[in-house]
Amino acid sequence: AQPSAPDPISAPLRSLDFGQLNFLHTTDTHGWLAGHLQEPSYSADWGDYISFATRMREKAEAQGQDLLVIDTGDRVEGNGLYDSSEPKGVYLSDILRHQHIDLLTSGNHELYKKNTSEAEFFTTVPNFRGNYLASNIDIIHPTTKELVPLAPRYKKFTTKKQGIRVVAFGFLFDFTGNWNNTVVQKVSSTIKEDWFQEAIRDKEVDLFLVIGHVPVHSPEYQAIFKEIRGIRWDTPIHFFGGHQHIRDYARYDSKAFGLASGRFMETVGFASIDGLNTPKSTHLSSAVASPVFKRRYIDQNLFSYYHHTGLDEKSFPTEKGQNVSRLIAKARTDLHLDQVHGCAPHELWMSRVKYPSPSSLYTWLETQVLADSLKDERRVNVPTLAVVNTGALRFDIFPGPFTQDSTFILSPFTSGFRYLKNVPFDKAQLIVEVLNKQPQVLQASQEGSSPTTLAPPEQLAYPEDVVVDKEPVAFDQTPLSDSRKLVPGYTTEDDAGKDGDDTVHEPISFYRVPNCLQVLLNNSTETPETVDLVYIDFIEKYVVQAAKIAGLDIDVAKESDVYMPQMSLTNLILDWVKKNWKC
Numbered sequence: 001a002q003p004s005a006p007d008p009i010s011a012p013l014r015s016l017d018f019g020q021l022n023f024l025h026t027t028d029t030h031g032w033l034a035g036h037l038q039e040p041s042y043s044a045d046w047g048d049y050i051s052f053a054t055r056m057r058e059k060a061e062a063q064g065q066d067l068l069v070i071d072t073g074d075r076v077e078g079n080g081l082y083d084s085s086e087p088k089g090v091y092l093s094d095i096l097r098h099q100h101i102d103l104l105t106s107g108n109h110e111l112y113k114k115n116t117s118e119a120e121f122f123t124t125v126p127n128f129r130g131n132y133l134a135s136n137i138d139i140i141h142p143t144t145k146e147l148v149p150l151a152p153r154y155k156k157f158t159t160k161k162q163g164i165r166v167v168a169f170g171f172l173f174d175f176t177g178n179w180n181n182t183v184v185q186k187v188s189s190t191i192k193e194d195w196f197q198e199a200i201r202d203k204e205v206d207l208f209l210v211i212g213h214v215p216v217h218s219p220e221y222q223a224i225f226k227e228i229r230g231i232r233w234d235t236p237i238h239f240f241g242g243h244q245h246i247r248d249y250a251r252y253d254s255k256a257f258g259l260a261s262g263r264f265m266e267t268v269g270f271a272s273i274d275g276l277n278t279p280k281s282t283h284l285s286s287a288v289a290s291p292v293f294k295r296r297y298i299d300q301n302l303f304s305y306y307h308h309t310g311l312d313e314k315s316f317p318t319e320k321g322q323n324v325s326r327l328i329a330k331a332r333t334d335l336h337l338d339q340v341h342g343c344a345p346h347e348l349w350m351s352r353v354k355y356p357s358p359s360s361l362y363t364w365l366e367t368q369v370l371a372d373s374l375k376d377e378r379r380v381n382v383p384t385l386a387v388v389n390t391g392a393l394r395f396d397i398f399p400g401p402f403t404q405d406s407t408f409i410l411s412p413f414t415s416g417f418r419y420l421k422n423v424p425f426d427k428a429q430l431i432v433e434v435l436n437k438q439p440q441v442l443q444a445s446q447e448g449s450s451p452t453t454l455a456p457p458e459q460l461a462y463p464e465d466v467v468v469d470k471e472p473v474a475f476d477q478t479p480l481s482d483s484r485k486l487v488p489g490y491t492t493e494d495d496a497g498k499d500g501d502d503t504v505h506e507p508i509s510f511y512r513v514p515n516c517l518q519v520l521l522n523n524s525t526e527t528p529e530t531v532d533l534v535y536i537d538f539i540e541k542y543v544v545q546a547a548k549i550a551g552l553d554i555d556v557a558k559e560s561d562v563y564m565p566q567m568s569l570t571n572l573i574l575d576w577v578k579k580n581w582k583c
C-alpha cells in the first residue's frame with residue numbers, strides 16, 4: 001500500500017469458492033491505482049493487487065486449477081495519477097502494464113478524446129499484446145489514416161492447467177460520445193458479422209468468455225447471450241462487464257452468468273466455474289453435466305487480500321508488487337499529488353445525503369463555488385443561469401486536506417463553460433427542466449442499447465432512493481469472526497442473492513440527483529427577463545436538443561461563445577478551495 005494509506009479495519013469476511021477456472025476482475029478503475037488514501041476499506045494499491053493476483057494464481061495452480069485476470073476498461077480519467085501528468089496517462093500506463101492481465105478491453109473513457117484512443121493504440125494494446133480485444137471498435141490509424149481494428153476482435157486459447165478451450169470477445173456498449181477518430185459499431189450489428197458467426201460455430205469450445213465495458217444487465221449483453229445460445233444451446237458462457245460503477249451479477253440461464261466489479265479500485269471481482277466439460281474431463285467419469293458458477297466482490301484492502309490467500313504481512317507481498325507500489329509512490333511525488341490546496345471542513349457527499357442539503361456536494365457546488373466564482377468579466381452584472389451536469393463531479397470530499405489529487409478525483413475532466421446571450425428566462429428554465437426530465441437524457445435512447453445519463457453512472461442502477469435505517473444490520477450468513485461494529489460499505493443484492501460481498505458491511509443510503517444542477521446568479525431581487533445561459537461544454541449537444549424542445553429557435557453551436565475563456569470547472573473549483581478552505 002502507499003505510505004500514507006490507512007490500515008484496513010478488520011471485518012467479518014465471506015470466503016472464496018475456487019473452481020476449475022477462477023477469475024479476478026477489475027473495471028472502471030479510472031486511474032485509482034494508488035488505492036483510496038482516505039478510506040481504509042479500499043486502501044491497497046495496484047502493487048498489492050499484483051501480489052494478490054500472483055498469490056491467487058499460485059494457489060489455483062497448486063490445486064491444478066486455472067486463474068485468469070480480466071480488466072474491462074475505463075482505466076483512464078478520474079485520478080491525479082492519470083489526469084495531472086503532461087501528457088495525461090504517462091505514469092499510469094507504465095504502472096498498469098506490470099500486472100499480468102489475460103484479457104482486457106476498452107471503455108468509453110478511452111475514446112472520448114483523440115489522444116486517449118491513440119495512446120491505447122500505441123501503448124496499452126502493445127503492452128498487453130494478444131490480450132487486448134476490441135470486437136466492435138475501429139480506429140483511424142494515426143499514420144496510414146486507414147480504419148483498422150483497435151485490437152484483435154477475439155481470441156481462442158487453452159488454459160494452462162485444465163486445458164479449457166476458451167473463445168473470448170471484448171465489447172464496448174453502444175457508445176456514441178467517442179471522438180471522430182474511432183468508430184464504435186453497435187453490438188447488435190457486430191454479432192451478425194461473419195467473424196463472430198464463425199467464432200460461435202466453433203465446436204471445439206468449452207467456454208465462451210465475453211468481456212466488455214458493458215453493464216451485465218443490458219440490452220447489449222442480452223443480444224450477445226441470445227446470439228451465442230441460438231447456435232450453442234449448451235456451452236457455458238461467462239460475461240464480465242462494467243460501466244455503471246456498480247457491483248452486479250446477472251444470471252442469463254443456468255450456464256451463463258455475468259459479473260460487474262464496481263469502480264475506482266474499490267472492488268476486485270472474483271468468479272469461478274467448476275464442472276466444465278473439457279477434452280481432459282470428458283474422458284473421466286467425474287465430468288459434470290451442469291457447471292457451478294460462483295462470485296464474490298472483494299474489498300480492495302490488505303485485510304481481505306491476506307485472508308483470501310491465507311498469507312500475512314510477511315508472506316503475502318511479491319517483489320514485483322512491492323516495486324510497483326514504490327513506482328506509484330514515486331509517480332505521486334513527481335506529480336505533487338499530496339500538495340495541499342486547502343482543508344475541507346466536513347464531508348460532502350454525492351449520493352449518501354439528500355440533494356439539496358448542507359452536506360450535498362452538488363449544493364456546495366451551486367451555492368458556494370458557482371455562486372462565488374462563475375463570472376466572465378465581459379458579462380458583469382448580467383443575470384446568469386448556470387447549468388452543470390451532476391456526472392461532472394466524480395467523488396465525495398472527506399474532511400481534511402484537499403490535495404492536488406483530490407482536485408482530479410473530484411473533477412477530472414477538461415470541460416470549460418459556454419454561454420448563450422439574452423435567453424428569455426422562462427426559456428432558459430425550460431431548457432434545464434427538459435435536461436432534467438428523464439433519467440436518460442433526450443438523445444433518443446437507441447433501441448437495444450444501454451441508456452446514457454448526465455448524472456453519475458451509478459444512478460442508472462438505482463431507480464429510487466435507498467434510505468437506510470441506521471439500526472445495525474442483522475447478519476445471517478457465515479458466522480462473524482469479529483463482533484465489533486460493522487464498517488459502512490457495499491451491501492450488494494444481485495441475481496445470486498445478498499451474499500456476494502466478501503466483507504460484511506453496514507449499509508449506506510443512496511439518494512438520487514437530477515441530471516443537471518442549476519444556479520441563478522442575479523444581483524437584483526427582481527426576476528430577470530433574460531439571462532446568460534451558461535453551461536458546461538460537455539452537455540452542449542444536449543442543450544441543442546433541449547433548446548429545440550423548449551421552443552428556442554437558435555443555432556446553439558453557432559450563437560454560443562466561450563464563457564470565462566481558459567477556465568475549466570476543475571480550475572474554478574481549485575481556485576475556490578484555495579481561497580475559502582484555509583487549513
Ligand SMILES: Nc1ccn([C@@H]2O[C@H](COP(=O)(O)O)[C@@H](O)[C@H]2O)c(=O)n1
Binds near residue numbers: 112389390413415456
Ligand atoms: N467529459 C466528461 C465525461 C463524462 N462525464 C460524465 O461521466 C458519465 C460517464 O461516466 P462513465 O465513467 O460511466 O463512463 C457521463 O454520462 C457524464 O455524466 C462528464 O460529465 N464529462
